[in-house]
Amino acid sequence: MNKHIQFPAASASSPIYDVLRRDLVGGRFKAGEKLAINALKEQYQVGLSPLREALNKLAAYGLLVQENQRGFRVPKLSREELDDIARLRTELEGMALERAIAHGDAVWEADLLAAAHRLKRADITLDKGEEWERLHTHFHRTLVAPCGSVWLLRFIEQLHDQFDRYRRLGPKMPTIRQELDDQHHQLVELALQRDATAARALMDDHIHKSYEVALARYQQHA
Amino acid sequence: MNKHIQFPAASASSPIYDVLRRDLVGGRFKAGEKLAINALKEQYQVGLSPLREALNKLAAYGLLVQENQRGFRVPKLSREELDDIARLRTELEGMALERAIAHGDAVWEADLLAAAHRLKRADITLDKGEEWERLHTHFHRTLVAPCGSVWLLRFIEQLHDQFDRYRRLGPKMPTIRQELDDQHHQLVELALQRDATAARALMDDHIHKSYEVALARYQQHA
DNA sequence: GTAGGTTAAAAAATCGATTATTTTGTCTAA
DNA sequence: TTAGACAAAATAATCGATTTTTTAACCTAC
Numbered sequence: 339m340n341k342h343i344q345f346p347a348a349s350a351s352s353p354i355y356d357v358l359r360r361d362l363v364g365g366r367f368k369a370g371e372k373l374a375i376n377a378l379k380e381q382y383q384v385g386l387s388p389l390r391e392a393l394n395k396l397a398a399y400g401l402l403v404q405e406n407q408r409g410f411r412v413p414k415l416s417r418e419e420l421d422d423i424a425r426l427r428t429e430l431e432g433m434a435l436e437r438a439i440a441h442g443d444a445v446w447e448a449d450l451l452a453a454a455h456r457l458k459r460a461d462i463t464l465d466k467g468e469e470w471e472r473l474h475t476h477f478h479r480t481l482v483a484p485c486g487s488v489w490l491l492r493f494i495e496q497l498h499d500q501f502d503r504y505r506r507l508g509p510k511m512p513t514i515r516q517e518l519d520d521q522h523h524q525l526v527e528l529a530l531q532r533d534a535t536a537a538r539a540l541m542d543d544h545i546h547k548s549y550e551v552a553l554a555r556y557q558q559h560a
Numbered sequence: 561m562n563k564h565i566q567f568p569a570a571s572a573s574s575p576i577y578d579v580l581r582r583d584l585v586g587g588r589f590k591a592g593e594k595l596a597i598n599a600l601k602e603q604y605q606v607g608l609s610p611l612r613e614a615l616n617k618l619a620a621y622g623l624l625v626q627e628n629q630r631g632f633r634v635p636k637l638s639r640e641e642l643d644d645i646a647r648l649r650t651e652l653e654g655m656a657l658e659r660a661i662a663h664g665d666a667v668w669e670a671d672l673l674a675a676a677h678r679l680k681r682a683d684i685t686l687d688k689g690e691e692w693e694r695l696h697t698h699f700h701r702t703l704v705a706p707c708g709s710v711w712l713l714r715f716i717e718q719l720h721d722q723f724d725r726y727r728r729l730g731p732k733m734p735t736i737r738q739e740l741d742d743q744h745h746q747l748v749e750l751a752l753q754r755d756a757t758a759a760r761a762l763m764d765d766h767i768h769k770s771y772e773v774a775l776a777r778y779q780q781h782a
Numbered sequence: 783g784t785a786g787g788t789t790a791a792a793a794a795a796t797c798g799a800t801t802a803t804t805t806t807g808t809c810t811a812a
Numbered sequence: 813t814t815a816g817a818c819a820a821a822a823t824a825a826t827c828g829a830t831t832t833t834t835t836a837a838c839c840t841a842c
Contacts (some may be wrong), residue, residue, distance in 0.1 A: 375794070387826050389607070391616045398620035407833055409794060422709045433651065487644045489722070492622070493715050597824070609796050629803055631824055
């Protein structure tokens with residue numbers, strides 16, 4: 339049971355890849371930090387080969403940078419990159435949302451309502467930890483899922499991870515968080531009404547608000 | 561000398577990565593084929609570890625698929641995916657071209673002219689092999705280079721590689737090739753005139769024509 | 783005192799071999 | 813004849829150790 343709720347094994351097989359990815363997005367490593375491979379090996383209790391292969395994949399994905407014979411490093415953060423990511427997110431997710439609204443079927447509508455509901459529940463429970471993040475990512479993924487473009491979804495997911503490196507820099511902000519949560523439900527409403535134009539406008543605003551949160555946190559950390 | 565002409569070491573350090581990437585894009589492996597790692601090891605004269613790390617990176621990049629405990633496989637080709645890639649290329653490269661025209665400086669103009677000229681020369685020389693492909697990729701990269709978005713450029717490059725897996729399926733077609741080559745020069749002209757609208761329209765058409773070539777070749781191979 | 787060079791320590795990358803898994807072939811029983 | 817189970821071969825993944833490269837410390841010469 340509940341098979342359809344499962345997340346589809348984040349594109350790579352090895353468990354260490356998923357764990358490292360989550361930790362990198364979640365900010366458990368400092369930006370610019372050099373990863374000590376032997377330390378990671380012990381910390382995560384994995385062998386050298388699987389670890390290195392995971393690091394290589396993460397580097398290709400953009401969550402690490404690989405320097406010639408100098409190992410792996412967590413990418414630096416910059417205002418310019420955050421702007422870039424937010425702007426591209428706006429374009430790509432807007433595009434995907436429009437297409438999703440055009441093509442999404444009844445199953446999608448149900449999935450959307452479910453995803454939004456779970457997110458709200460997790461919110462009320464004040465369990466604003468990793469579980470909320472998981473559900474939040476899932477909601478946004480569900481929203482654009484039936485856009486019909488595998489590559490567009492791939493890029494959007496990549497940008498989400500990058501964006502979250504900024505957004506998750508600081509502690510939670512209850513007031514703005516409430517506002518963003520409301521938008522999630524409004525997005526569902528507009529999607530169900532098949533109002534692509536309004537939905538896209540709201541999505542633009544949603545990303546912009548998130549951007550402001552991320553920017554504020556980035557500037558505090560700098 | 562000529563330092564500014566150099567390509568910036570295709571984002572990964574290891575030479576085997578670049579070679580494999582070129583061979584995958586160039587179609588030296590059949591779509592759907594399972595890669596025999598030991599065979600590759602001998603064929604490319606590399607050790608197992610560097611090879612596996614390269615394969616992992618290529619899988620994260622999308623030029624390979626990794627199956628649980630079943631090694632690596634060349635992704636299948638499909639009409640649907642080709643359509644997807646072409647459509648996204650149109651959107652993303654159009655966007656990038658507009659921004660490049662807005663921001664490109666005099667150095668860009670010079671680079672563009674140089675890239676187009678070299679491409680034409682390679683064309684006339686009838687050396688329509690790997691060298692022409694290199695220059696063609698370089699031209700398109702130069703065209704959008706000053707768009708101001710690192711991530712947009714990254715995605716465009718990725719899509720280019722994917723697109724070329726289809727385009728390079730068959731032998732050269734001189735007539736349509738000539739038409740596409742002319743468009744390269746027209747693109748330069750419009751870019752220098754800073755006519756973003758016309759340039760984007762031409763780019764749309766350019767990608768569409770390339771798409772038709774790629775589609776024809778794909779259908780012949782199927 | 784500092785620049786340049788040498789050596790020692792640390793770390794990354796690679797190699798050869800082992801282990802685990804999948805695939806293939808063969809045999810038996812229904 | 814075919815389906816299922818078992819054994820053997822092939823292949824992928826992982827491990828431990830070695831090699832190479834980088835980084836740091838120290839020393840000498842100017």
